[in-house]
Amino acid sequence: EIVLTQSPTTTAASPGEKVTITCLASSSVSNMYWYQQKSGASPKLLIYSTSSLASGVPDRFSGSGSGTSYSLTINTMEAEDAATYYCQQWSSNPLTFGSGTKLEIK
Amino acid sequence: QVQLKESGPGLVQPSQTLSLTCTVSGFSLTSNSVHWVRQPPGKGLEWVGAIWSGGSTDYNSALKSRLSISRDTSKSQVFLKMNSLQTEDTAIYFCTLYDYWGQGTLVTVSS
Numbered sequence: 210e211i212v213l214t215q216s217p218t219t220t221a222a223s224p225g226e227k228v229t230i231t232c233l234a235s236s237s238v239s240n241m242y243w244y245q246q247k248s249g250a251s252p253k254l255l256i257y258s259t260s261s262l263a264s265g266v267p268d269r270f271s272g273s274g275s276g277t278s279y280s281l282t283i284n285t286m287e288a289e290d291a292a293t294y295y296c297q298q299w300s301s302n303p304l305t306f307g308s309g310t311k312l313e314i315k
Numbered sequence: 316q317v318q319l320k321e322s323g324p325g326l327v328q329p330s331q332t333l334s335l336t337c338t339v340s341g342f343s344l345t346s347n348s349v350h351w352v353r354q355p356p357g358k359g360l361e362w363v364g365a366i367w368s369g370g371s372t373d374y375n376s377a378l379k380s381r382l383s384i385s386r387d388t389s390k391s392q393v394f395l396k397m398n399s400l401q402t403e404d405t406a407i408y409f410c411t412l413y414d415y416w417g418q419g420t421l422v423t424v425s426s
Contacts, residue, residue, distance in 0.1 A: 210376070242413070244360075251409060251416035252352075252360065263414060295360055303375045304350075304362040 211236050213296050215307035222286040223315040230310045232296035234277045241279040242297040243272055245290075246309075252295065256281060288314050317341035319349075319410050319417035326423050327400050333422060337393040337410030344368070344386055349393045350413065351384065353406040363408070366393055400424045 212235040222228045232241060243256040254263040256272035259279065269284040283290055291314045296307040323335035337349060344366075351363035364374040366384045374382045383396040393410060407419040 246360075251411075251419055253416070254414045257414075297360075297362075302373055303377075304365075306360040306362065309359045 210303055211238060211298055211301055211305050213298060213305055213307035215294075215296060215310050217310060218308070219311045219313070221313040221315045222283075224286055224288060226286045226315075228283040228286050228290075228312060230281045230294055230296075230312070232274075232279045232281070232307050234279070234298060236301075237276045238279075238298040238300040240299060241272065241274060242299065243281045244295045244297065245292045246295065247292045255294075283312075286314070290314075317412070317415045319412070319415060321408060321410050321417045321420040323408075323420055323422065325421060326425060327404075328426050329401060329424055331400055332396060332398040333400050333404070335395040335408055335410075335420065335422070337395070337417060339391045339393065339410075342412070344388045344391060344393065347412055349386070350411050351395050352409045352411055354409070354419070355403070355406045361406075363395070 214233045216231050240258045244252040245255050246252040255266050255270050260272045271282045274280055294310045318340045320338050327333050346368055348365050348367040350365040353361050353363050362375055364384050366372050366386050372384050381398050386393045402424050405424045407421050409419045410417045
């Protein structure tokens with residue numbers, strides 16, 4: 210099983226600040242997916258295939274990486290971006306998620 | 316538009332079997348795979364399993380011995396059955412295409 214380790218576990222950012230969340234895989238994966246989950250809601254796909262923006266997602270979100278190291282970047286933090294973020298790999302069975310990064314607004 | 320909706324019992328007794336239904340609309344089950352993902356209260360996401368467009372299935376190896384996923388394409392429904400439930404199976408269960416998610420259904424395992 211591929212283990213995904215996210216960092217930081219929790220972080221806070223001021224409006225306008227740049228935020229980067231990293232996801233390290235225990236083995237090389239071909240792509241990474243990123244989800245945003247707000248309290249009481251279902252997850253929402255943000256990024257697919259490492260760097261492609263899902264439909265309707267603001268372009269302040271971006272994804273990058275390869276091999277075992279991936280990242281999600283929010284270029285300019287907004288209050289509505291406060292949420293928990295999860296990475297996910299599809300490269301091998303079982304599909305696995307990272308443990309999540311909780312992002313708060315300062 | 317694409318919709319997924321989970322349904323099932325909110326409460327299941329320990330050692331009993333959980334049966335959930337995911338009713339979908341706006342897309343074909345024969346062209347898309349449907350996955351089940353669960354989330355224990357206050358915790359992270361866990362992939363449970365999937366039924367692929369061709370009808371084959373894959374399961375999380377940790378749950379495989381207790382799990383069955385099937386579908387009825389004529390009714391646009393996907394089914395999850397998990398037996399020998401324990402308290403650690405308490406979670407919100409989502410069915411998902413990943414770009415679309417159901418609202419989730421909370422399953423509590425308790426006597």
